Amino acid sequence: MLLVLHRTYFPEGTQGILQFNGATICNTIELPWLHNARQVSCIPEGIYVLKKRFSKKFGWHLHLVDVPGRQYILIHPANDAKKELLGCIAPVTYHIGIGKGSYSRKAFKKLTDLVFPMLDKTMVVHLLITST
Template sequence: MVLVLHRTYFPEGTQGILEWNGDLICYTIELPWLDKQKRISCVPEGEYILQKRFSKKFGWHLHLVNVPGRDYILIHPANDAKKELLGCIAPVTTHTGIGKGNYSRKAFSKVKDLVYPVLSDNQVVKILITTKS
């Protein structure tokens, strides 16, 4: 399974559309592109393996494995990239501004409902991050 994240970059943040098999799953928000700097930039474009991960802060969420020069890049709920993200990706139901969205927990539930059963079957799930064309 390969999810595709199509991004649009702005100086204030990054907007995305997350799809699977050409169907919209949800929208995404991220920090702006600042040359892969830790904790202040969105992750570089590329293809990454996703794994389930648990933490006290986020509960069950997703982890992008082997992001060059970065650790613990996650997919987790957040509605304001600059206030709630440190380089991670947040699913949102709609974009409400650059790097902002709403109903993130609802959008993240859609992602989990799609991805977790595949991961539970020990299949590989990847995310391909590209620029929207």
């Protein structure tokens, strides 16, 4: 399974559209590109393996494996990249500003409803991050 995240970069944040087989699953928000600096930048473009992960803070969520120079880059709900993200990716239903979105939990559920069954069947799920 291959998910594709098409990004657009702005100085204040990064907007994205997450797709599977050409169909949009949801929008995304991230921190701006600041050369992969930890906790203040989005991660580099590339292809990553997604794993299912549990934490007390986020419950079940997605973890991007082997991100260069980074650890624990996750996909989890958030509506404001600068206030709620440290390099992670947040699915959102709507973009309401640069690095800001709405109805993140709804978008996250839509994404996990698609991806978790594949991961539960031990299928490999990749995320390709590219710019528009």
